[in-house]
Amino acid sequence: MTARQKLGWVIASVAFLLVGVPLLISATGRTDLYYTLTTVALLSIISGGVWLTFYIGRINIGQGAFALIGGYVSAILVTQYGVSFWLTLPLAGLFCAVVSIVIGLPILRLRGVYFAMVTLTMTEVARLSAFALPITNGAKGIVNIPLPGAVTLFGVTIIPDFATLTNPRLAFYITSVVMMVVCFAFLYRLVHSRVGKICQSLQQNEELASSIGVNITYMRILAFAVSSFLGGIGGAMFAAIAQSMYPSSFGVQDSVNFMLNCFLGGLGYVLGPMLGTFVLYFGWDLLFKTGDFQLLIYSSILIVLMLVLPNGLLSIRLPVQKRASL
Amino acid sequence: MEQVIINGLYLGAQYALIALGLTLIFALMNVLNFAHGQMYVLGGFITYVIYGQLGLPFPLAVICSGLTLAAVGSVIERFLFAPVIKRSAREESTMLLAAAVAFFLDAVILLLFGEKQRGVPKIINGVFVSDSVVMPYDRIVVGVVAMAMIVAFMLYMQYSKPGRAMRALAQDRIAAQLMGVNVDRYSTIGFALGAMLAGLVGGLLVSITGVNSGIGGSISIKAFLMVMIGGAGVVGGAIAGGFILGMMESVGLTLLRNFGDVTYLVIFALLMIFLSIRPHGLMGKPWG
Numbered sequence: 001m002t003a004r005q006k007l008g009w010v011i012a013s014v015a016f017l018l019v020g021v022p023l024l025i026s027a028t029g030r031t032d033l034y035y036t037l038t039t040v041a042l043l044s045i046i047s048g049g050v051w052l053t054f055y056i057g058r059i060n061i062g063q064g065a066f067a068l069i070g071g072y073v074s075a076i077l078v079t080q081y082g083v084s085f086w087l088t089l090p091l092a093g094l095f096c097a098v099v100s101i102v103i104g105l106p107i108l109r110l111r112g113v114y115f116a117m118v119t120l121t122m123t124e125v126a127r128l129s130a131f132a133l134p135i136t137n138g139a140k141g142i143v144n145i146p147l148p149g150a151v152t153l154f155g156v157t158i159i160p161d162f163a164t165l166t167n168p169r170l171a172f173y174i175t176s177v178v179m180m181v182v183c184f185a186f187l188y189r190l191v192h193s194r195v196g197k198i199c200q201s202l203q204q205n206e207e208l209a210s211s212i213g214v215n216i217t218y219m220r221i222l223a224f225a226v227s228s229f230l231g232g233i234g235g236a237m238f239a240a241i242a243q244s245m246y247p248s249s250f251g252v253q254d255s256v257n258f259m260l261n262c263f264l265g266g267l268g269y270v271l272g273p274m275l276g277t278f279v280l281y282f283g284w285d286l287l288f289k290t291g292d293f294q295l296l297i298y299s300s301i302l303i304v305l306m307l308v309l310p311n312g313l314l315s316i317r318l319p320v321q322k323r324a325s326l
Numbered sequence: 327m328e329q330v331i332i333n334g335l336y337l338g339a340q341y342a343l344i345a346l347g348l349t350l351i352f353a354l355m356n357v358l359n360f361a362h363g364q365m366y367v368l369g370g371f372i373t374y375v376i377y378g379q380l381g382l383p384f385p386l387a388v389i390c391s392g393l394t395l396a397a398v399g400s401v402i403e404r405f406l407f408a409p410v411i412k413r414s415a416r417e418e419s420t421m422l423l424a425a426a427v428a429f430f431l432d433a434v435i436l437l438l439f440g441e442k443q444r445g446v447p448k449i450i451n452g453v454f455v456s457d458s459v460v461m462p463y464d465r466i467v468v469g470v471v472a473m474a475m476i477v478a479f480m481l482y483m484q485y486s487k488p489g490r491a492m493r494a495l496a497q498d499r500i501a502a503q504l505m506g507v508n509v510d511r512y513s514t515i516g517f518a519l520g521a522m523l524a525g526l527v528g529g530l531l532v533s534i535t536g537v538n539s540g541i542g543g544s545i546s547i548k549a550f551l552m553v554m555i556g557g558a559g560v561v562g563g564a565i566a567g568g569f570i571l572g573m574m575e576s577v578g579l580t581l582l583r584n585f586g587d588v589t590y591l592v593i594f595a596l597l598m599i600f601l602s603i604r605p606h607g608l609m610g611k612p613w614g
Contacts, residue, residue: 059418106602113358113558114610116421117550118601124547125594132588252543256360256425263422292437299429303406306423310414 010185017177022170034169038241040281041176042234045183047261047273049230052187054267055196056223057203059112062119063231064255065126066096070232071239071249075142076135078240085148086159089236096232097225104224108217123255130247141246148240172241179237180274183230188270190226199223264305266312275313328458334576335569336465339472340527342568344545345552346479346561347523353496353559354516356417357407360424363545364431365521369395369528370537371439377533378446384533391529392522399521402427403514428542435539445536468530475526476565483561492516496559551597557610566608 025033046067053060070092077083077091107118130136147162162168190196198219201209210216239245257280265276283301287294305313344366351359359365369391377387410423450463483489491512494502503509528537552571556563571593578589601607 059421110605114605116358117554120550121594121597125591128591132591260422260425263419267416295429295433296437299426299433302426303430306410306426310410310419
C-alpha cells in the first residue's frame with residue numbers, strides 16, 4: 001500500500017466511525033451499542049499503552065493500576081477541586097506518567113517474567129491503596145461525578161456541556177473515538193519514527209543496543225511513561241462515563257485482559273490492540289446469551305485461537321503475502 | 327510471639343508447596359502458569375467431593391486430588407502448551423494461553439461445583455494448648471504433612487532419575503537434549519508434577535479454610551509473590567519465598583492489626599523496594 005492509499009483508508013474508517021456508525025445505530029435503534037463501542041474505544045486506548053511496553057520487550061500486566069490512578073485523579077480533581085473535566089484528562093495522564101517514571105526507574109531493570117509479576121502485583125497495590133488512602137474514600141468510592149462541562153474558547157463553544165445534551169452517549173462515543181484515533185495515530189507515528197526503531201532494538205537485544213550508544217534506561221522509561229499516560233487518560237474517561245470510581249473499577253482481571261487484547265490482535269502490529277479489544281469485548285458480549293456457559297465458551301475460543309494463531313489475529317494475512325511474493 | 331512464629335511456619339509450609347509447583351513449571355518450560363490458583367481450587371473441590379460428600383477417607387481424597395490434577399496438567403502441557411511453544415514467534419504467547427486456561431478452569435469449576443463456599447468436616451478435633459501457643463490439631467497435621475511433602479519433593483528432585491532429568495532441563499534445555507534427555511516427556515512430567523502439587527495443597531487446605539471457586543486468582547498472585555521473593559525457577563527460592571511470605575503475613579496481621587487491612591499493602595511495598603535492590607529475588611538466576 002502506498003502512503004496515499006493508507007491515508008485514504010484511515011480517513012474513510014475515521015469517517016465511518018464518526019458518521020456512519022451513529023447513522024447506522026439511529027437507523028437500527030440499538031442505542032445500547034454506543035456504550036459498547038465507547039468502551040471498546042477506551043479499552044483499546046489503554047491496551048495500546050500495554051502494547052507499547054510489549055514493543056520494548058516488557059510484559060506489562062500493571063496497566064489496570066494506571067487506569068485506576070487516572071480515574072481517581074480525574075474524579076478527585078473534578079469533585080473536590082472543581083477542575084474542568086477536560087483539564088483533568090491530560091492531568092490524569094501526566095500524573096500517571098510521573099508515577100510510572102518513579103516506579104519504572106527501579107522495576108524497568110527487571111525483565112521477562114519478573115517484570116510481568118511485579119506489574120501484576122502493582123495492580124493489586126493500586127487497588128489496596130485505593131481502599132486504604134483517605135482521599136479515595138475507601139470502598140465507598142467516589143460517586144456522583146458531574147458530566148464533563150462545556151469548553152469555550154474566545155466565546156465560541158467548542159465542546160458543549162454534556163449535561164445539557166439530549167444524547168450524552170453519542171457525545172461520549174464521539175469523544176472516545178476521537179481520542180482513540182489520536183492515540184493510535186500517535187502510536188503509529190512513534191513506532192515508525194527513529195524512537196520506534198530504537199524501541200524495537202530494545203525488544204531484540206538491550207545489551208547490543210546499549211553498546212551502540214542507545215540510552216536504554218531513558219528509552220524504556222519513555223515508553224513506559226507513554227504507556228501509563230494512555231492508561232491514565234483511558235481510566236479518567238471511564239470515570240467520567242460511569243460517573244463513579246471504585247477501588248474495584250480496575251483490577252487484576254482488567255490488567256490481564258489488556259494484555260490479552262494485545263496478544264490476540266498481534267504484538268507486531270500497531271492496530272493489534274484495537275482489533276484484539278474489539279474482538280474480545282464483542283465476543284464476550286455476544287456470548288452473553290449462553291448464560292452459565294459464557295466463560296467456558298469464551299475461554300475455549302481463546303485457547304483454540306491461541307493454538308491456531310499463536311502470533312495474533314493480524315498475522316493471518318502473512319502467509320498470503322508470502323505466496324504473492326513468490 | 328511464639329504463636330506468631332508457629333502461625334507463620336504453618337502458613338509458610340502450605341505457601342511453599344504452592345510456590346514449588348509454580349516455580350517447577352516455570353523452570354522447565356518458561357511458562358508463567360496463571361492457572362496455578364485455579365488448579366489449587368480444583369484440587370480443593372475434588373477433595374471436598376470425595377471426603378466431604380462421599381465420606382471416603384481424607385488421605386485418599388487428597389491423593390485423588392493430586393492424581394486428577396497431574397492428569398489435567400499433563401493433558402494441558404501435551405495438547406496446549408507444547409504445540410504453542412513450538413509454533414509461536416514470541417515466548418510471551420504462552421502467557422495468553424495460560425490466562426485462557428485459567429479462565430477455562432474457572433468456568434469448569436464454576437459449572438461443576440457452583441459458587442458457594444464449601445467446607446468439609448474437621449479431620450481431627452481438638453486444640454493443642456500450651457503456655458504460649460494455641461493451635462488446632464488439624465492445622466498441626468496439615469502443616470506437618472505439607473512439610474513432609476516439601477522434603478519428599480526435594481528428595482525426588484535430587485536423587486530420582488526424572489528429578490535429575492528435570493534439573494538438567496531447567497539448567498539448559500538444549501544441553502539436556504544433547505545428553506539424551508527426552509525433553510518432551512520430562513516437560514510433561516514436570517508440568518504434571520507442578521499441577522499435582524497445586525492439587526495436593528488445595529486438597530489439604532480444604533479441611534481448614536474450605537474452598538471457594540473465586541479464590542484462584544488471589545492464590546496465583548500469592549504464588550507469584552513467593553516466586554519473586556525467592557527467585558523464579560529455583561526450588562530453594564520457592565521454599566524460602568513461601569516461608570518468608572507466611573512469616574510476613576503472620577507478623578503483619580499481628581503488628582498492623584490496629585491500622586486495618588494494610589498487611590498486604592505493606593508486603594507489596596516492601597517487595598517493590600526489595601526487587602529494586604535485588605531484581606532476581608533471593609536465589610534466582612539473572613534473566614536475559
